Amino acid sequence: MTADFNDITEALGAQQAALAMLRVIQGRQLGADQLEVFYRYFAERGVSVTVAVFKEWIAQIQRELDSQESLKQLAKVWTERLGEHASFTPQEAEEFHHQYASVLDTNAIIRQPVVVGYVEREAGSAFDLELSQPARNIRWTLLYTVSGQATLKAGIRDLTISPGDVLLLPPNAMYSLKRSTIARRWNHFYISFHPHTDWRHHLDWPTPAPHVGYVKVPKSERKKIRRVLEDLVDNSLHPSAVMHDLEANLLLQFILRCSSYFSQSHHRVSDNRIDKAKRFVEEHLSEAFTLEQVASAVHMSPSRLAALFKEHTGLSVFSWRNERRLIQAAHLLRSSDQAIATIGAKLGFSDPTYFSRTFRQHIGCSPKAYRHQRQSDVANGL
Template sequence: MTDSADISTIQLAARAFYAWFHGRQPEPAGVLAIQAFLGTPIDTDELNRLGERLQQNQAFLEAQRPLVEKWQRRMSSPTGISDEDAATLIEELFSGFDHALLYERNIRASSTLVHRGQVNSVHARVEEMPCWTLHLNLAGGGIFLSENMERRTAPGDMMLMRPDARYHYGLHPLEEDWQHLWALFQPRPHWSELTAWKELDQGILLLALPEGEARLKVERLFRELIDIGQSGSIEQSNLQHNKLEEILIRARVALGDQESKPVDSRIRHACEYMQSRLEQKFTLEEVASDCNLSISRFAHLFAEQMGLGPKAWINDIRLQKARKLLLTTDEKISRIGSLVGYEDPAHFTRYFSKNMGCSPRHFRRSFSKDT
């Protein structure tokens, strides 16, 4: 058997996860390796409690048993496994991982730091949760994708997911890391007004905290929420709910009562006009004419209302639709390019790679349906 001194952190993590999925308690070195690669503080007791829930979930066991058996011979090999095999093993073990198993009766809150290339940079898919999920982006950025929306998170973004939300999320391809705080919880009845945030898609809500003391205060409260969960106090549940309620109140106060300014009807019509013609060639002059505007007035008004010029906007919309098609269909990449207005597949790949930091093929593989 390979000497433990020669085993890398990712190999230790793979062995610990393999033992864990077998229902065995990981050794201390394995727990440290798990912490390093999850980017989340988690102790042996927490792992054991989660492991117990895994072993009680028949659907999960049936899905994971073939994978555990697949790796049995290689894990028992005297030569051990390579770093590449270890990364593949962890990725396969967590394919289709039921995030609902993370939820306990009390509020569960923690922090996660994702680094590119580590195991936790693999993207995840969430179908349904038995609870609400709150994320606070601290540094770097993640990406949240669903059927009808895409959001690249920035520092100060708070993403709130209801149980009916269905989405993919992970480290944004253009970011090297992503640090965020998160909480799983059941809202109290009187929180409905506090959680009336901007809805991006079904069950997916956003509140962007402006930079300044208010954002720092929410972050401090969130860290206190995490600390309370590790205290073991007999009043832990009440203290956590009170702290989370204060977070939601502070967030709403920081946002203020400002309502989004309605988009000019002519610009709204222009957006609909361009979105309905993604496969076609059209000029901005044609769009402006259809809106009864001169091209100069159209360009100025569009940028004022939408925050960027019409050409940049339509390119973003094309790439957003391309990413959704890569996620939700098995269409060839060249076909997807043509469906969003790129006749030349090579041009589509170059433009996609320039804007996302990875090729369409790599993006599809990162967000595959099995992760």
């Protein structure tokens, strides 16, 4: 009986929150009760900010509605669909939440230095979304997985993210991250921030994929890490005269603790020969070359270069070259209007079909679809 009552209460809350969301993107004001329902709905799903900050987020969304075509279209569709009665069924509310979550990018409205929260991404929920690099991003992100499992695609790497894993995603990281299909949930803390120049050097993390930092927190240390994150969340919900100082202190503490878990191999001196091999590949990215040519340029035998390159990068010389090509292709697709075939040819893909197939295989969509999505994000102010 209690479970049934809780289900009914949750469904009612979702319907009321949907109405509040719709009013916001219609450009209408919320009453005190509507604001409370709206805030509670998001607070229960990991948005750990004060009511005052939440109200400012709403105001920011409404100030920028004229440039948010996707939100305006969503408001138009649902205003017409609901008609005069303007109420959601439980099924409609769930559908609306999914659509709202998919088009709202918090990077466009977040203004405070640090935003932290805890998210439960359950299969089928409105928050069960794929995360990817925003088109216009200047913030760094930390993600600490508590339970469940996620899959990270970055460059041409596919990595499984499990409990205890911390990801550091700088603004230039090209990635997609989502709940693993074999897991029912992926629950994690997140921190969105701007690094301070005094401790920026502490963000030199091991990178198992291009521009993506990673560390595994030992099981014996996870309670400490979680306490720091919970203190960050608590601090964000209880304003005080020292709120921002505490915030900065706790964020740095989290980063320093993560740095202390690096394996010794991360601190070893890089091999100058591998650095030279990488430079050779970068300088000849669009050209055909052999392993023997790379080895000759760095004064090594081909077999020794192949083994050492794989040890340092996790990829073969030619897989690393292909990864760099695709990263550069993605950059050009986002930032230029050059023809797709031209971009492929510039990066050594003489066959446009092969370029498209390779891009789709590793990035998850065709070059055309990737460009269209990024241009759509920019048009919508994301």
